[in-house]
Amino acid sequence: MPHERMRADAQRNRRAILAATEELLATHRPEQVSMEAVAVAAGVGKGTVFHRFGSRMGLMVELMRERAQSLGDAVETGPPPLGPGAPPGERLLAFVDAVVGLVARNKGLLAALGHAATTTTVGHDDSHDAHPIYRAWHAHVAALIRAERPDLPADVVAHVLLAGLQSDPVLQLLSAGEGAQVASALRVLVVGLLEH
Amino acid sequence: MPHERMRADAQRNRRAILAATEELLATHRPEQVSMEAVAVAAGVGKGTVFHRFGSRMGLMVELMRERAQSLGDAVETGPPPLGPGAPPGERLLAFVDAVVGLVARNKGLLAALGHAATTTTVGHDDSHDAHPIYRAWHAHVAALIRAERPDLPADVVAHVLLAGLQSDPVLQLLSAGEGAQVASALRVLVVGLLEH
DNA sequence: TCGACAAGTGGACCGCCAGTCCAGTACGTT
């Protein structure tokens, strides 16, 4: 599991594959970034990609995890208002801004995750478990909402707020550089939520 | 274009295909409802399905259009609060309720639309134009928001609000019969929006 | 009533993709 215990060539290929995926995602539409294309761009065989990441979903999640790492750290141990210490309302606003920024900076990746989620073979019965990053974000947002508005079904409200990050039209706004508008729209909704 | 001018057998097959799609969507996961499966279930050839609807997306949009017809009528010419006459705020709340109800009643269809959108070959350059039904809903919501809050970027806020209808986690809540919670969560957001 | 022609039909076919398989390769350990 920890990358440090992997064979040197495996580590090298892991990095090459992640870098190639990033590169392709930055220059092509997500559904054009096939696993084979990634393998070719990384200079490895298709089997290697699947051996390492298991599936398209696994590859995308891993890439997303790297991108979301610093935000996760900031939320858990960083300084307020993102980190612990500030009142929940402020933390929520800060988180929304941060998350929109993160998604905007990685336009194609969220779309690719969504694409992978609907494309990936659904052989197993546990069907739809969202990717771990979404789960973490949702848990955080729901907890903050619950702290300010215990009267609301925080889980559901959190899902609705985060839905924008998976919606095609919003993703397109972000690609078009309208990240600031999306963030401010979300802020308006959150503020309205907090002010009873 | 008008279905009445079609040959009798073509009309019959059109209905059979739509009915079969509905049936399959109600009993299987959307990504398992392949065009071939639809053709078989309808008792026609694959070519007929494509001749009539052009693509997977076209089929799903057509089905959605039928389902959304009565809502569209109610909004344009029906009685308040859904139809014209009531203040924008009330119309917006009524519309949100109605739309959540509609989506809940057609669980699989929205997911299938989303799936079609990401799956469908993207040969042409006009890339992402959302399906007409989403466009209509968005225009309506944006207009109502603009009427109550001219200071906000109504388009963007409308996209964020409607995003829930395309988000997998929310769609799952709806499938689980939690439609009422989703509707109330959206109401809370809208109310917060309207109360400055 | 009938014949002709456009509209409708069906299913073989194409290219593409996620994911599998396994024979071969090369790293790290002793």
Add this chain to the structure above:
DNA sequence: AACGTACTGGACTGGCGGTCCACTTGTCGA
């Protein structure tokens, strides 16, 4: 140096959306 194992690559599979075209069948004017 020699060995076992984890890693590697690419041919292969199954299934998809969509195309093609020879064939059939409603429709409508004469």
